[in-house]
Amino acid sequence: MKRRVVIGVLGTVLDKRGKRQNRFRKWRPTVGLCQQPGFPVDRLELLHQPRDEGLAQQAAEDIEQLSPQTEVCKHAITINDPWDFEEVYAAFLDFATHYPFDTDNEEYLVHITTGTHVAQICWFLLTEARYLPASLLQTSPAAKGATDEVIAAGVCSVIDLDLSRYATLTSRFQREQQQSVSFLKSGIDTRNATFNRLIDQIERVALRSSAPILLTGPTGAGKSFLAKRIFQLRQSRHLVAGRLVAVNCATLRGDNAMSTLFGHVKGAFTGAQQARTGLLREADGGVLFLDEIAELGLDEQAMLLKAIEEKTFFPFGSDKEVHSDFQLIAGTHRDMQQWVDEGCFREDLFARINMWTFDLPGLAQRREDIAPNIEYELQRFGLEQQMQIRFDKGAREHYLAFACSPHAAWRGNFRELSTSIARMATLAEQGRISDALVDEEIQRLEHHWRGTPVQSDIPLDVSTLDLFDQRQLETVIAVCRRSQTLSEAGRELFAVSRQKKANPNDADRLRKYLARFGLSWESLRGAT
Structure with a gap:
C-alpha cells in the first residue's frame, strides 16, 4: 500500500x-x-x-x-x-x-x-x-x-x-498560465499572432484534457519539440506519472512495426528469440508520441484504434490481452483528410485522434518570428558548447534581412534555421559571426535551395506552362487580386472541396498552390 x-x-x-x-x-x-x-x-x-x-x-x-x-x-x-x-x-x-x-x-x-x-x-x-x-x-x-x-x-x-x-482570484492564475505558454515556446518571444493564439490554446488543452492531440504541419515546423514540451508541462502539474515514449512511424515497416508498437511474444516470427514489451506498454501512465502517424500501415492503425479506445491490445503473436493507459500525441506533415479520402488512413482512427488538431505554420508563414528564434538558437548553441556566440552588428542585419526575405525558401523550416545558425556559430572566430561568415552561409543556403520554388515578386512567364495550367492559374490570380485576404480568396476557390474537410485551411492550401509557380499572395496583391 x-x-x-x-x-x-x-x-x-x-x-x-x-x-x-x-x-x-x-x-x-x-x-x-x-x-x-x-x-x-x-x-x-x-x-x-x-x-x-x-x-x-x-x-x-x-x-x-x-x-x-x-x-x-x-x-x-x-x-x-x-x-x-x-x-x-x-x-x-x-x-x-x-x-x-x-x-x-x-x-x-x-x-x-x-x-x-x-x-x-x-x-x-x-x-x-x-x-x-x-x-x-x-x-x-x-x-x-x-x-x-x-x-x-x-x-x-x-x-x-x-x-x-x-474563480475570482484569477490574477495569479493568469500569470501562471502565461508562464506555461512561455514554457511551451521555450521562452522564445514569438511575434506571430496566429501562432501565439495557437500555443495559448494548446496550453489550455494540455492542462485540461487527456484526449489525443494531433499536431500537423510541414517537416521541421517543431512538432516533435512541442510534443516534448507538452509532456513536460503535464508532468510538472502531476498529470502524468509515466514517461514520454516517442517513435517516428516512417521508420516502421512490416513485422517490425507491429513488434515495435505492440510488442511480441517469443517465437512470434522468424528472429523473435526473445519477448518484447512494445512502446505502447512502455508509455503506460505517460505519453506516447507517434510522429508521422500517417505512415503507419492499415493493420497497425486498426490495433492502435483499439488500444486508444479500450486501453487494451494483443501483442504480436499473443492471444492474451495487455493493458496500457497512455495519452497519445500524434504528428504528421500529411493532409490527413486527403489521406483518408485516398484510403491510406482509417477514417475511424482519424476521427478518434482529431479532437484536438493544431496546424503548426512553417517558417515562411512566421517570418516575424525568425529574429527571436535566431537569438534562441544562439543561446542554445552557447549553452551546449559552453561559449558565448554573437553576431557582428552588420552581419546580423545582413543575415536577418536575407532570412526574412521572400527569396529564402526555408523548406526545412525551423530545423533548417537551427542548422544554419549552428554552422555559423561553429565557424565563428572568437565567438563572433562576421559578414564573411554570413555571406558564405547565404551562398550555401541558396545553393541548397536551387530549384526550390520560392516566393517571388517577379511576374511569372505563363508561356512556359501548359494551356490547362495557364487557364487555371489565370483564374486563381484573378480571384486573388479581387479578394481582400488570402483566406477570402481560398474560400472562393475551394468552395466545394472545403466542405469535405473537418478543418479546412484555405489560406495554407492557396499559399502552397501559388508557391508551385514561384508566386506569393504579397506579390500578387502588390501587382494590382
Whole structure:
C-alpha cells in the first residue's frame, strides 16, 4: 500500500490549546489527525512560521508520543502577512514546486483545518490546479459526550469541494498560465499572432484534457519539440506519472512495426528469440508520441484504434490481452483528410485522434518570428558548447534581412534555421559571426535551395506552362487580386472541396498552390 503523507500548517490557536498534561485531553487538529483509528499517517509535513518553532517542536514531540509510526518533518516558512493572498499563495506554491512528490509510492492529503481562511483558500486553489497532487483533508471536534480519547483525536474526513467559487482570484492564475505558454515556446518571444493564439490554446488543452492531440504541419515546423514540451508541462502539474515514449512511424515497416508498437511474444516470427514489451506498454501512465502517424500501415492503425479506445491490445503473436493507459500525441506533415479520402488512413482512427488538431505554420508563414528564434538558437548553441556566440552588428542585419526575405525558401523550416545558425556559430572566430561568415552561409543556403520554388515578386512567364495550367492559374490570380485576404480568396476557390474537410485551411492550401509557380499572395496583391 502507498504511504500516507499529510501536508498542513501549524495552528497557532487550536494547536496551542491546553497546558502540560491537560493538552492531551484537548482537541488539537494537527495532533489529532495523527490519532485517527484506521487512518494511519506515515509522514506529516508541518509548515510553520519561524517564530512558532517552539510550538511546532511541542506538537512534533506529542505526535511522536501518541503516534510513533508518524514521521514529522517541520518546514519554517516566513509569511509576513498571513492575510495577504498573493504572499501566502506564493509561499505555498514555492513549497509545492520544490517538494519531491512520489505519487507512485505515496498518497498526499492537504490538511485545511488549521491556518487562516486565506491559507485554506490557497490550499484549495493549489490542489485544484494540480500543483499539489493531493486530496483535501478536514478535521473537526468530536461530538458532545465522547470519551477523552475521542475528544482529543476528533474526527477527520477527505473532502471534494467545488472550487469554482474561488474563480475570482484569477490574477495569479493568469500569470501562471502565461508562464506555461512561455514554457511551451521555450521562452522564445514569438511575434506571430496566429501562432501565439495557437500555443495559448494548446496550453489550455494540455492542462485540461487527456484526449489525443494531433499536431500537423510541414517537416521541421517543431512538432516533435512541442510534443516534448507538452509532456513536460503535464508532468510538472502531476498529470502524468509515466514517461514520454516517442517513435517516428516512417521508420516502421512490416513485422517490425507491429513488434515495435505492440510488442511480441517469443517465437512470434522468424528472429523473435526473445519477448518484447512494445512502446505502447512502455508509455503506460505517460505519453506516447507517434510522429508521422500517417505512415503507419492499415493493420497497425486498426490495433492502435483499439488500444486508444479500450486501453487494451494483443501483442504480436499473443492471444492474451495487455493493458496500457497512455495519452497519445500524434504528428504528421500529411493532409490527413486527403489521406483518408485516398484510403491510406482509417477514417475511424482519424476521427478518434482529431479532437484536438493544431496546424503548426512553417517558417515562411512566421517570418516575424525568425529574429527571436535566431537569438534562441544562439543561446542554445552557447549553452551546449559552453561559449558565448554573437553576431557582428552588420552581419546580423545582413543575415536577418536575407532570412526574412521572400527569396529564402526555408523548406526545412525551423530545423533548417537551427542548422544554419549552428554552422555559423561553429565557424565563428572568437565567438563572433562576421559578414564573411554570413555571406558564405547565404551562398550555401541558396545553393541548397536551387530549384526550390520560392516566393517571388517577379511576374511569372505563363508561356512556359501548359494551356490547362495557364487557364487555371489565370483564374486563381484573378480571384486573388479581387479578394481582400488570402483566406477570402481560398474560400472562393475551394468552395466545394472545403466542405469535405473537418478543418479546412484555405489560406495554407492557396499559399502552397501559388508557391508551385514561384508566386506569393504579397506579390500578387502588390501587382494590382
